[in-house]
Amino acid sequence: MSQSNDDAPESIEDHPHVKRAVLWATAWFFCILFGYMVVRPIRETMGTTVGSDGLRNLMWITFVVMIIAVPSYAWLVKRMPRRWLVRTVFHIFTACLVAFYFAMQSDWEPARVMTSYGFFVWVNVFSLYTTSVFWSVLADLFSHQQGKRLFGLIAAGGTSGAISGSFLTSRIASLIGTHQLILITIASIQVGLWCAWRLERQMAIDRRSSDEELESDSIGDRELSDDQLTTEPANSESDQPNVDASLWSGVIEVARSPYLAAICLFLFFFQTFGTQLYFQQADIVSATLTTKEAKTEFFANLDLGAQVLTLVLQTLISGFVLRRLGVSVALVALPLASLVVFTSLSLHPSLWVLGISMIVVRGMSYGLTVPAREVLFTVVSKNQKYKSKNFIDTVLMRGADAISSAGFTQLKNLQIPTAQVNLFALPLVALWAIVAWRLGQLQKKKSQTL
Template identity: 35%
Template sequence: MSHPSAATSRLGRFRAALSESPPLLWAFIYFFCLLSGYYVLRPVREAMGASADVQAIFPAQMIEFFAARGMPLRDFTLQVLFTCTFLIMLLLQPVYGWLVSRYPRRVFLPVVYGFFIATLLLFYVLFNSGVPGRGMAFFLWITVFNLFAVAVFWSFMADVFSNAEARKFYGYIGAAGTMGAFLGPVLTRSLVERIGIANLMLVSAGFLSVCVVCILRLRLWAVAREQERKIVSGEVPMGGEILAGLKLIAREPLLRWLAVMVVTGVGVGTLLYNEQAAIVRRLYTDPAASTAYYATLDLAVNALTLVVQLLLTRFLLSRYGIAPALLIPGAAIILGFSILSASPLPVMVAIVQVVTRASEFSLAKPARETIYTRVGREWRYKAGAAIDTVIYRGGDLSFVWLHKLLSAFGSNVVFGAGLLVASVMTFGAWRLLREESKLPSERAAAAAPAGSTP
């Protein structure tokens, strides 16, 4: 009898939250559709990255170029893909900085999503026509899409919700994203054999179109909150330097420790991801089977994420602040890598992968994002985006090549290095908490100029 009562109580709290904060519903729909659209396509990307068929990934000219120089792409698939992703991030970061500096929110947010919708339509044509090299192009595109689209989402949420509201509502918003992340792989597994990969692009584009509608609705509450707090409006251009985000990270201790947390978090994830790809490459030779494996893994990650979000995230953030949500994932990952260092069994790799990703999505990410509700717009839209794009992919690039080096000595050495990285990540969380405690109250932060140090 207690379980239905508990479920009813949680549903009642959610309804009360919707009544208390009308924009919560639109944020809920926004994140649900955003991650639904992403996770429809993610299993396709993962299968491509783990594929042993190099011709299905790279253009013929690229394969010949590397082969002529004694570097067969079959042995460096992920290293080459991650290197190219980082280079793309370096090129796009100034473009993004120019966009947010020169155009108001009502312009650049729909433009970002409009760009991704247009490119999805282009991929629909490429996959239908069987253009060589489409696999690599899609892998790179979806990686960029994931980082920029989600970075923009959380920056925008910091415009809509106050710090107190973020602690109360980010758990609900995160759960909406997790439900969307559930739906995406389910749609992929149900539809890919019926309609083909090309038509999945159209399904994802449909979800992103709903995101644009949500942006236009949420803008009204963002404007109202700014007027209430008497701060510079997001409806006017932000101004400032194009590379201001990277300069802020170099200058401000809080942003530096945020960057350390992101890089080390990426490090443990990348070491796991590469070991797992090697296992999949050995055990699954059929692309459809490997796609199904990754879809199943995504479902497991999202199941654990949703449980934690519903039972713990809101409680921890509202009752104890961000400290437990930042430190618990570090402790869990340290434990997981300790086990893998002693016994790197494939099933244990999958379990630790699920725990690592779920703890990031359900606890660490919402906790870090609440910090941005107490700082200026330039910190949110420029520094935050730089951390989630260039810094993130820089970590990816470093650790994917580090894995290539360490893997020559065996899985135990890889996971031993991961244990060290996880320890640095936990230390970074502790230092971040010290810097976060120095932030002024939200009211004081609101009175500061948009790009100033809070």
Template identity: 30%
Template sequence: MSPAAAAPSRLGRFRAALSESPPLLWAFVYFFCLLSGYYVLRPVREAMVASSDIEAVFPHAMVAFFAGRGVALGEFTLQVIFTAVFAIMLLLQPVYGWLVSRFPRRVFLPAIYGFFIGTLLLFYLMFDSGVAGRGLAFILWITVFNLFAVAVFWSFMADVFDNAQARRFYGYIGAAGTLGAFLGPMLTKALVKQVGIANMMLVSAVLLSACVVCILKLRAWAVLRERERRLASGEVPMGGKFLAGLKLVAREPLLRWLALVVIAGVGVGTLLYNEQNAIARTAFATAAERADYFATLDLAVNSLTLLVQLFATRPLLSRFGIAPALLIPGFAIIVGFSVLAASPLPLMVAVVQVVTRASEFSLAKPARETIYTRVGREWRYKAGAAIDTVIYRGADLGFVWLHKLLSAFGSSAVFGAGLLVATGMTVGVLRLLREEAKLPSERGAGGAVEDAPASPA
């Protein structure tokens, strides 16, 4: 079939999917606005992290404190940031667990996004008035926001869609996010030099407000699915202990392998991220130039992601299940890191970064999320969130310090270690697939697959 004929065919399938499942449109808008809101701000964060001016990130008093003890804080920028993020995640995880245990879905979902919108308005005031330390506070905030907001999104989608629908629709939903991730950097490139960084906070706040509207609209379909299939209702608090998520990960083999795959994926991404920031720090003189560079890189990632989502994600998931979508990124990363270990050229680092992130967003992430449609709500909202926040950032922390050690031996040592991690990730995927095959298939309205994997914690 020619591309011209294929495009209408894909559009027709998308229209048919919207007719079959009305909540798909609201899920589409939700993820579009969520990633637009994040990607408006991501280039700002990257520009700050890669800044050669250390006081653009850390407060003067903090820089002076470390300097007085013989420590050049600028040499440990990423290590300090990642350590602080992990500490924040440890503090927030029990708060999040308490929130989802004690309040129904209609309360905790809007509350989470309302918190992020409120803090964005606070950052607008901080950047507009030039408050010292705003750079570090913003970097920590957006890193926490990205993980919690996206984790909550996918947990909610597993309330709305069953496993068969997820395999058909998650590709479309992922593509919506990619389109939003296109819009965000484009807005930043178009506006940041004219209106300044402070006003980009307001743009993001408006987009997140649209997410709250989508949550309110989608809740009715989540309730309907739970009633039809006689599943545990999200309209009542799920109960359980606030640390049940971490306990589930420690106890259940499926969740342990999921966590291992995420840890390895974070490892290869962190090693690449550190090399990329080192390049940007020396190549660009101003924050605006670095923001423009990272926006361009994000556009490249999102272009490749969208192509894969349009042509491969839905067919792979609906016809062959999650195995190809999980294994293909692993093999691609192994090839990329093999090339970098042999010849770590700056351009090749950027290329592998694009391929790595695009394959994670377009294939691996949607595939992993379909697993949560076949398990209980505590697995989704607590264990899934624990993996995507505390465990994710714990891996970040470990690998950012590992990079600091390996970078003393040169880029080839960094990418050689990354090759080992990528190989371990592929082995982990194979074990994950074995555990996933043991899950019961989602049954019809009389089934209660949600009741099978449950936590007593």
């Protein structure tokens, strides 16, 4: 019985083994983001306890740690088998969480301060490593054609996990205490590891079945689909450019390209104003809410609102905006919203105005700006993309956090009211909007020459 190349593409249901693998992958990603969104509000709460100088120090420490963490992860990937990489990374994070769980219950003030610092930085590294490990594993296990069909579905499972984690934390933080939430993340990591084991086991069974099927079928007996014939992993050497993706090579690439430099300028503004909002969040929450549990619930509700808005924008709005209105409109939306946000916080810096502002800014960031940012890199070569993104995601983004935190702290030390700082920022936000629009036009012009 033959199958024509003109037949319709296979659906997930046509291959039960693929469907089971997708379910295990989706469950794993659900657990990762569920666990992350449980501990993220704890990090935000700890950020409110260290003051402006402490936040500035945390930004600089995070900057240094991330510069070390990214090449360290790349070194591990090259030298450790995938199966052991997954187990090693997730068991190390579990051990760290156990240590934090006991440290948070200490009555010794210096230990509690150091725990706050360590946990704040650790959550950033946790987010980076766990998602990187997850997607690298999937790139190894699924072919390119499978990835195009299935990765969106798997990513939606992760978003569901993030929403569920935020919702649960917002409901139980006051009931069980902040430090008890860590136990939930520990359990989530371990359940995710089990799902990862089942995923690899399922794909191994699939490979054995495929090998046996290929041996039993005679040539020309039937034509196989692209997915069945593809044994090369999605990140094979034929598809991944053999380039030097060091941080220094990224600096050189950005310096050579005005287009990449414009992307960096846009993202520098993005991070700078995000940090300004983050400092105001810490000040307003500290002045309004008194207990750790109340702060954690508030931050969990912010996460929940931002995730829901992100989901709505990603599924209903971003595709329409990018296709019909263009990249410029998608990029300029957040700067325009930030003009309203900073004006509102200048006039009425209350907890409710802050909450709405943070939900809008974060939802638009992930729902519109991030998809538009990825489109910006579709008009550059693979070499430029791999080199520049490594630099942008570490040095530029975390460096912008550190530099802007130092500037904001200095303004506070000069006793300049936050309302005035927000008003002074408005012309710079307007400049950011102009940069965003021009960057979108540059992308459009470059896309027409491809």
